Amino acid sequence: MIKFENNFQLDTAMKNLILSMIEVSEYLNEILNYTEKTLTPKMERELIKILQKYHVPHNNLKYDVKKLIDNPYYKNIKLDDVRTDTVWYEKALIKKRTLMSMNFHKPLGKYLFHYHPVGYFENDVYLPVLKEGEDKVWMSPAISEIESMNVGIQKGHGKCMTMGLGIGVLPYLWLNKEEVESVTIVEFNKDVIDLFEKYIRPQFPKNKKLEIIHGNGLDYYNEEFLNQFDYAYIDFWESNEDGLEYYTKLMEKKVYYENIDFWVEDSMLSDVKHIITPYLNTLYQGKSIAEYISSLEGLDQAIAKKANRYFKSRNHIIRTEEELLSIIHSRAILREILAQ
Numbered sequence: 001m002i003k004f005e006n007n008f009q010l011d012t013a014m015k016n017l018i019l020s021m022i023e024v025s026e027y028l029n030e031i032l033n034y035t036e037k038t039l040t041p042k043m044e045r046e047l048i049k050i051l052q053k054y055h056v057p058h059n060n061l062k063y064d065v066k067k068l069i070d071n072p073y074y075k076n077i078k079l080d081d082v083r084t085d086t087v088w089y090e091k092a093l094i095k096k097r098t099l100m101s102m103n104f105h106k107p108l109g110k111y112l113f114h115y116h117p118v119g120y121f122e123n124d125v126y127l128p129v130l131k132e133g134e135d136k137v138w139m140s141p142a143i144s145e146i147e148s149m150n151v152g153i154q155k156g157h158g159k160c161m162t163m164g165l166g167i168g169v170l171p172y173l174w175l176n177k178e179e180v181e182s183v184t185i186v187e188f189n190k191d192v193i194d195l196f197e198k199y200i201r202p203q204f205p206k207n208k209k210l211e212i213i214h215g216n217g218l219d220y221y222n223e224e225f226l227n228q229f230d231y232a233y234i235d236f237w238e239s240n241e242d243g244l245e246y247y248t249k250l251m252e253k254k255v256y257y258e259n260i261d262f263w264v265e266d267s268m269l270s271d272v273k274h275i276i277t278p279y280l281n282t283l284y285q286g287k288s289i290a291e292y293i294s295s296l297e298g299l300d301q302a303i304a305k306k307a308n309r310y311f312k313s314r315n316h317i318i319r320t321e322e323e324l325l326s327i328i329h330s331r332a333i334l335r336e337i338l339a340q
């Protein structure tokens, strides 16, 4: 079992880690009063004060609308005709100065604080949305979707593969890159494929191979399939919340490649850190691990059990804050914990 030296430095580090977890929820609560609202200059000043209080970058609240309207998918792909039994097109108006989430959360500082990049456009902007049911936005090339896929967009080269077709934003942006040779997509939902084939694919470039495989990404996440590609981007969840369960299942397959990225991985790992840190703190304080584990439910509990299995099999002693943080923030260790 991993052990700790009890010392002042680790006392402080543990306290700071737990405090930073509390700070995140306080920050999120404060921000909530402003998101989706039209910011008056007074509200903007108040918001900036909150962001400053938490050391969150605030100099780019005004988002350059070009990031959206110059995006090739936004510019070239028209979704106006989409109408199936369940999904239809709407032109949504984003009113000027409406504060929106512009990306998924990002880590900030050396402990567990993270923030949601927020911002607004200075002018009214129209966004195509595909809606399902009364109010539910099914899919849309929103700025947060595009920004959060940025790593995948940039890194795509050669033979690319993605899991999760959606409305094909990433495949389109890949096909438009010179260094991309072909795109393969694994998509689970036949209706999504049919909608894409009928309304969206005809607008895609035809000079490169675009293959869609109807199947479950989990079944295709194996060495034989993955080895065929130069780069893969896995994106078949809706947010970090449902994503963590899928991501855990993928990690359990123990297939690690440098050339695979996962949509909103940092956000999902941040949730994992919020389970592992109290686990390590419980251990550090000499309190009952069984009690900590049973205080959790569902996936959180399963992850705490995985952490327990992982740390039980280690036998080194943590003496410094640096050592502690290097465990908590290590992508490789977090992935290995989930793989247990």
Ligand SMILES: C[S@@+](CC[C@H](N)C(=O)[O-])C[C@H]1O[C@@H](n2cnc3c(N)ncnc32)[C@H](O)[C@@H]1O
Pocket: 163, 164, 165, 166, 167, 168, 169, 170, 171, 186, 187, 188, 189, 192, 215, 216, 217, 218, 235, 236, 237, 238
């Ligand atoms: C968020 S969307 C992907 C968006 C896409 N990256 C884009 O650029 O438009 C998620 C997609 O994953 C699909 N999906 C859900 N579960 C899946 C699974 N197990 N395997 C493959 N695709 C799945 C959904 O039907 C949906 O089309």
